[in-house]
Amino acid sequence: MQGKLCLIILLAAVLFIVGTATSNNYDISTGGGKRMTQKPTIMILGSEHLSNPGMDGINTKMDDVLAPKRQREIQQLVEQLKAFQPTKIALEVDPRFDAKINTNYQGYLEGTYQLKRGEGDQIGFRLAKQIGHSKVYCVDFFRNYSREPDGLYPKNFDWDLVDSYKFAKAYNQEHLLSPLPVTEGKIIKDKDGTTWIEPEKYEPIIDMYIRLNEPEGRLADHQQYLRSARIGLGDQYPGANWVGHLWYTRNLKIFANLTRITESADDRIMLIIGAGHVYLVQQYLEESGDYILESPLKYLNADDAEKSSSE
Numbered sequence: 001m002q003g004k005l006c007l008i009i010l011l012a013a014v015l016f017i018v019g020t021a022t023s024n025n026y027d028i029s030t031g032g033g034k035r036m037t038q039k040p041t042i043m044i045l046g047s048e049h050l051s052n053p054g055m056d057g058i059n060t061k062m063d064d065v066l067a068p069k070r071q072r073e074i075q076q077l078v079e080q081l082k083a084f085q086p087t088k089i090a091l092e093v094d095p096r097f098d099a100k101i102n103t104n105y106q107g108y109l110e111g112t113y114q115l116k117r118g119e120g121d122q123i124g125f126r127l128a129k130q131i132g133h134s135k136v137y138c139v140d141f142f143r144n145y146s147r148e149p150d151g152l153y154p155k156n157f158d159w160d161l162v163d164s165y166k167f168a169k170a171y172n173q174e175h176l177l178s179p180l181p182v183t184e185g186k187i188i189k190d191k192d193g194t195t196w197i198e199p200e201k202y203e204p205i206i207d208m209y210i211r212l213n214e215p216e217g218r219l220a221d222h223q224q225y226l227r228s229a230r231i232g233l234g235d236q237y238p239g240a241n242w243v244g245h246l247w248y249t250r251n252l253k254i255f256a257n258l259t260r261i262t263e264s265a266d267d268r269i270m271l272i273i274g275a276g277h278v279y280l281v282q283q284y285l286e287e288s289g290d291y292i293l294e295s296p297l298k299y300l301n302a303d304d305a306e307k308s309s310s311e
Contacts, residue, residue: 040267041292042258043084044282046212046275051117054194056276058178061185061198065117065205073205076304078127080206083299086270088261089128091120092277093138095257102135124272137261139271141253162246164231164239176231176239178224206302212275213296222279251277255284 049055050065065074093101101120107113108125115121120136128136147159160166168174185199203211211217225247231239254277258269273281285291 038265039290039292040262040265040269041294042269042271042285043086043294043296044271044273044278044285045081045123045209045296046218046278047119047123047272048208048212049274050119050122053118054190054196056274058195058197061196062117063202065122070205074122074126077205077209077300078123078130080299080301080304081123081127081270081296082130084268084270084294084296086127086131086268087264088137088267088269089124089133090137090139090258090261090269090271091124092140092142092273093120094140094142095138098138101138105136119272127270139254139257139261140273141250141257160238162238162242164228164242167236167238168231171233173231176227178228204302206300210297210300210302213278213300218275218279218282221276248280251280252284254281255288258285259288259290 048060048062050062052059052062064070091101104113104121105125105128108115108121109129115125124136165177168177185197188196188198190196225243229240229243254273258271258281262269271281282293285293
């Protein structure tokens, strides 16, 4: 009798352990349903905007990435990133443009589309083709920066509530705006006020991506956003409003979009995005507990690139 009781207790314990183990594995994209036995992996590649769109507060001026030397460097970069073996490549493009982006990608596969200067084309399309992907994925949320109604902000929204730059200029708080980066170079401004830094020294592509993805630099970027959140006086918080309602929300929606393209625990997703986004998106992914994160620094090697270019 005692032996049977011990056997029953042992069987119950095994069933409890198995049930507990499986209950922690779920389909991220649906929030339930099929069970996963492991977590999907994501690698975030922080990037400069290679096509010089001038969309940031301070922009680094890239030389022509279509030049032969830059093309060789980008090919070397893609070759190193290929070792990650992504199952999906996600781009900093709003999903509204998914059809257009994938039409371009299909044209590239068929030889009818010539790659443009942007990192989505130069790195994303090139890598996706080499691995054999049938499509790429758009995961950005880029709408309310244009000051157009997007379902969250009404037509009569008072944009001064989030205009930290205007407030800082008017109330002597410019010291809280993002300072110029430490990148050496000539500082110039366009007629529309866009600030550019033209680097004084040539930096190979892989060296640049190693620098852009160092944790210290990503933290420094994030700290500048928190500094700008202090802009305001009294009951006016344009800095905190911009950081909280626009910047944090945009990156949180990028995180949500990444979960929506996650279909399997075997997924290995590579996100190619402006380096300023890396800190927050990585934080959301890590704190969700649903993903394994890998650093691109694991795959990037400037010495190998120099060696292959000299051969």
